[in-house]
Amino acid sequence: MALSVTFNAASQIANRQLATSDAALTSSIARLSAGSRVVSAKDDAAAMAVGSRINAKVQALRQAGVNAGQAASMVQIADGAMAKVGTIIDRMKSLAVQSSSGQLSSAERAMINTEYVALRDEIDRISGATEFNGQTLVGYTGAVYTLRGDAQHGVVKLNGVALGLGDSFTQTDLDLGRVTYENDGSGAATDRLIVSVSDQDGNALGTIAGAGSATTFEDAEYRNSGGLGIINASTAYARAAAYGTNAAGNGITVAVIDSGVDTTHSQLTANLLSGTDIADGDANPDDDNAAVGGHGTHVAGIIAAVNDGIGTQGVAFQAQILPVKVVATASGGGIDPNDVAAAITYAVAQGAKIINMSLGGLFPSAAENAAIDAAVAAGVVVIAASGNSALSDPAWPAQYAIDPNADGSMLAVGATDYLDHMASFSNRAGVAKVATVDAPGVDILSTYVGNTLAYLSGTSMASPLVAGAAAVLESLFPNLSGKEITNLLTSTARDMGQVGADSTWGQGIIDLARASLPQIQIDIGVGSGGDLTVSNGGSGLVTNAILDATSVYSSIAAPTSRDYSIKVATDTGSSDRIGVDLDAISSYNLGLHLTKVDSAANAESAISALDTAMDRLVKARAGLGASLNRLDFAAANIATTVENSEAARSALLDLDMASEMILATSRQVLVQVGVSMSVQGNMHQRDLLHLLQ
Template sequence: MSLVVNHNLMAMNAARNLSATYGRLAESTQRLSSGMRVNSAADDAAGLAIREIMRAEIAVLNQGIRNASDAISMIQTAEGAMSVIDEKLIRMKELAEQAATGTYTTAQREIINSEYQAMAAEIDRIATATDFNGVKLLDGSLRESHGGSGLKIHFGTGNSSDEDYYYVQIGDMRATKGTGLRVGNSDLRDTLRTTALNVSSPDDVMQDTASATDGLFGIRFASDFDSESPGNANWDVYGYVNIDASRDSLNSIVADINKGRQATGTLTMTQLTGGGSATDDISTQSLTINGQIFTFATGAGTGTYNGTLGTGVINLTTTNYSATSVAWDTAAFLNAHSASIGVRAVSDGSTLHMFASEWGEGGNTIETVSGTTAMVMGQKTLEHGGEEFMTSSVYYDENNEEYELQIQMNHGGEDYQLQIFNLTTMNGTSDIVGGTIAGTSMGGTWGGVLPINDDPTSVLSTYGSTDEESEWIQAQNGSGNTDWDGADILTQSAAQKALAGIDLAIRKKDTARANLGAIQNRLENTITNLQIQAENLQAAESRISDVDVATEMTQFTRNNILAQAATAMLAQANSLPQLALQLLGG
């Protein structure tokens, strides 16, 4: 190599090597000071891309662990509240068992029922108040999330239902809601307590102080009552209460009503002329009830009945033989002998409404044998017998020191209303307890609905006047539909049914509580799995990102030595051109 002055190639070579070594030394210093092998994309482009994906997944997994932990806390909150509900249900069953025995009076059962309803109200409060971070847990709203799937617990890195989330469902744990446990009744129900039927002892026969009077009064209910349009309500007769002053006590009347609704059916008189005279047509008809055959005849009189043979002749007292008049006379005959025949009847124009005389029974068979189409029956067997829309009880009025009849709807809600009526008519305000009634007349005098005996005096007017203000003890303002077993324990039969109803509630609650325990265990396993997954993923990310200090320190030492050597050589190279001065000076 020539000795030149303008270009010091050895210095340039030393400087280049120093620069490269210094760069590697700086890289080692950065790695050792940061602990990261990859500090920029230039360090490892592919590794950086993989690392950032891993970092994102690690962050999501760690948040998923926190999500699952929060879900466990939520479940523990719900499960803790359900353990308190469990205590209330056990107490309610204990109270139902107490009321189911016959050694308690109705008044005592009312006291027991007050605690029973208090327990139900407390369950409602707990279920409504229990929340976690503002999310209601036990009022049924949790189940409605995500279109009915439940509350989504998300813990995975994606959105796959098989890998990244599952749902938590908790049913409605409120006691008195149709979607809940269905025990107890927080809704106010129509309750009628009539002072017109009062006695000094519930075991005494029902008789007026002036005279013992037999008679009937009716009970009816509406399920579509609208306070703004009361005249449009459709009323169903629950049954007719027969008072036999020689034998019926308030307790026996209560027991009858609590057997359930009287069965009912219809028979319509239609074509009574045609093909011959009206007399000929009606004389070809016969009516069979409970195997007893009744025919029709014309002329004066009240008809004849032979209970031994099970036959009778229904006398038609009018001469026009219209469908309405025949229905009227048929009702009069059946009512006069209802104790033996087994039905009572109410005429409504040409339609005959028949009711089984006994409470709670399935009904009687009705058959018509007709040469024409003079009679059309609504159904061959009376229907709806035994349906329990109402509960009756004996109420002790401490102020007046007397026992009174109390009737209460089993259904809550403004649509359900209850009334009692005397039997001179069902169309008018003077004869209705509880408000104005509009609609078709269902009788008037003896032919339709008066007492079975010949006394046309209404039993309610016999026992005293009635009016809405004194008879109704609470306004109708409920909102639910509490017709399930366990709504109350006011009667022995209701308490016995409540035992089964509370068992169903306990099973529903236990099923939900066990499901929560299973989900909690599942979440704990999920957390363990997520922790292992995050740990392994972190290890993989570490192998990409983290510096191997031992290896990097070796590189750092090597580069440090090289840098010092290069610096020394650069100094020597920079001094070499001075050799040319020796030649010039020589």
């Protein structure tokens, strides 16, 4: 080969071959490392597309298999409960036959009836306690009545045990005469008892007579208003017509103890009272602090911005805002606890029914606490933000909500996002878990200084949502006290995290749909009058005639079963689901809750009822058996489909390791040879230099 100064052809050829061999070796190494012959789309685009779809379907099918397995476990649990109830019915039938025989005396029948009633109650216990993933599977006891307005001069008892606010009893309890009112003998002429009426899951029992449609209220302004949809505010608005009251805070004054309020904001002025400036000692509560200005205006809008079709609306858009400024105009944004205490006192004196404090610190204030004591004693609901430091306990004064002196009329509020996750910045419920609720507090749109709107985040935004919700409930149920309103919020909150109040979520996210369920008030006359009449210090039976669910529901959907739709495939058609019906087997559903065997006649009636109950139970178990078999076949089919799909995917994408290793070895040799030849090619230039010496 000719020697050239400007071009080394041998070296160029060797380098080009080396690059090709190195690329091939790199590709082999990538395939061997991945275990797949298609590492990127350039390897085989069609195979990658088909294989990816198969892989996605396999993953979904695996989850469908889990669904089928879990559903089968649920059905087996229900079947086990039904088997035990069947055994109990057998024993009850024997007792009924025994009691119906003529040779027994009334005393002996009474003893037999004692066991019979105990077994009947055990059916209810089993049906109510049979759960899967926190859901009652086979228990239903009719309407559920929850104490919302406590008796003032007595106590309500269930089977002799006193009930408190938020406690419940069932339709079966009423039917069996288990619910009583006992007067305290104070001599008061009247008393009252208020209950909400729901199904066993805390939802509406049926169609509420006279209620409107929630969607009527869900316009663009509603949707713009952060969090209203999450707390189901429109449902509460729609029920006001049914109750003959208001549901948007009409007539309710909410004090906003904060940085002040933009007193000229077009979406606030119609609902704004004059207020005052505690920090500066004047009557101008304008939101004008350079450091934190806008905060109080934002809070006020969340509570009661008008519903005018522009921008955003408050939860209680007909409530009145009493602005109480506790941040001095010329300050750096700090707050004196003594000013907060004075603001609370001022708000109570001005007739505020609710106080919102989107503020706080790390330490308690005796002055603040004393002012809160006086406020709750006056029937005021106090709402305070938990704080934004991601601490395990609420800040102060929110943490004071658990103090006995707060009397259950104060709530701490944590913040959530739009996916119902706890906001990362929010302080947790901690020691105040029983007095903490949550509400949306991330990217909340509301009014801001300068007649504008702004998005802000914080427990400062969650707290006014709860305050506004309290105003909605105060206007919807004007007969409830402040303490009863806070209990209504906590006991109807959507439980999050661990079951019951926990140290992260407290009681959960407030839910106005549950909180606004219809209520029935019983007027109790002492000596005479009322829906229920008792003597001074005496007691009376609360009956169906007094508490009639049909008085607030135009139709009642009493469930006799729980219907589950189990997803066992990956498409969206109805054929991809298996329906599982779990029939309720409480004594109420089986027609046994009123049966007894204390006489021969009653025993004969019980025998007939027990035969019917056994027929229902056998039919229910047969349905379970069919569902269980179908789920088993579905799970087996899913397993086979997954196996075959994996085989197809493997054929498309998996690598023949032995063949690829042979290729990799040969390519590695070529790379080594290429390196050597490249070196040899460069030797030609040295030969040229020797000629020039």
